[in-house]
């Protein structure tokens with residue numbers, strides 16, 4: 104798939120980031136991951152991102168990465184395109200990028216580099232180096248230490264034809280509007296704030312109709328229904344699902360840093376697709392929080 108074909112796929116529909124399965128010892132659980140992907144793939148997401156943020160990319164060893172991407176690509180070959188998360192230092196990100204391309208990923212999501220502050224010129228050089236290391240399409244994820252501005256993205260877009268997407272995890276409306284207006288159709292735009300549904304209507308109004316859903320991991324039908332309600336601007340349905348499900352969900356998610364991922368793994372277990380524990384530095388929900396989530400899912404009849 105060339106970068107322009109990928110851009111067109113990412114310009115409509117719902118995207119999702121499957122969690123990564125670990126067994127009780129905390130090791131990658133390939134069989135569980137295959138079962139998960141086989142369950143989720145038919146629900147109609149336009150692309151799935153393996154080893155992304157919700158897939159705990161930041162906690163994976165390089166030796167596990169290849170197996171995870173290969174498993175996702177092989178399992179979903181005939182159903183849904185797989186993009187791979189990449190990140191870390193520039194050299195590490197390039198190694199991951201080339202490995203993911205070799206294994207058949209259709210594109211990459213470039214997660215922010217790790218730890219150090221950096222000038223945005225430096226971040227742009229990092230993004231350019233990763234884009235130039237592969238032929239497949241790349242989506243850059245503005246979040247945390249990666250805070251590229253519209254002029255820098257414009258420069259990157261000129262230099263890197265395969266940089267085809269911009270994913271926003273910052274929620275800075277002024278920045279988002281300036282990027283959307285200045286870059287126009289050059290990119291596909293993805294809403295990617297944690298629990299992106301809560302921002303979906305506002306982002307659609309800004310010209311960003313596509314978002315990635317983490318809750319798709321455990322209530323895929325509800326996630327798709329919500330996406331369709333957003334797409335047809337059915338405000339009553341959107342408001343009802345936000346009131347009944349997402350606001351109480353956020354009350355649990357906001358109890359601890361990192362719960363945006365932990366709560367999704369808890370949800371997967373409740374849905375009958377246990378992905379095992381999260382890895383440190385994340386922590387799992389407490390028993391009480393887990394029961395609260397189970398009751399919330401049950402109350403909605405969400406699935």
Ligand SMILES: O=C([O-])C(=O)C[C@H](O)[C@@H](O)C(=O)[O-]
Nearest residue numbers: 156157297298299315316317
């Ligand atoms: O890197 C990630 O996993 C994300 O940020 C995607 C998530 O799906 C996010 O959009 C969410 O939590 O809904």
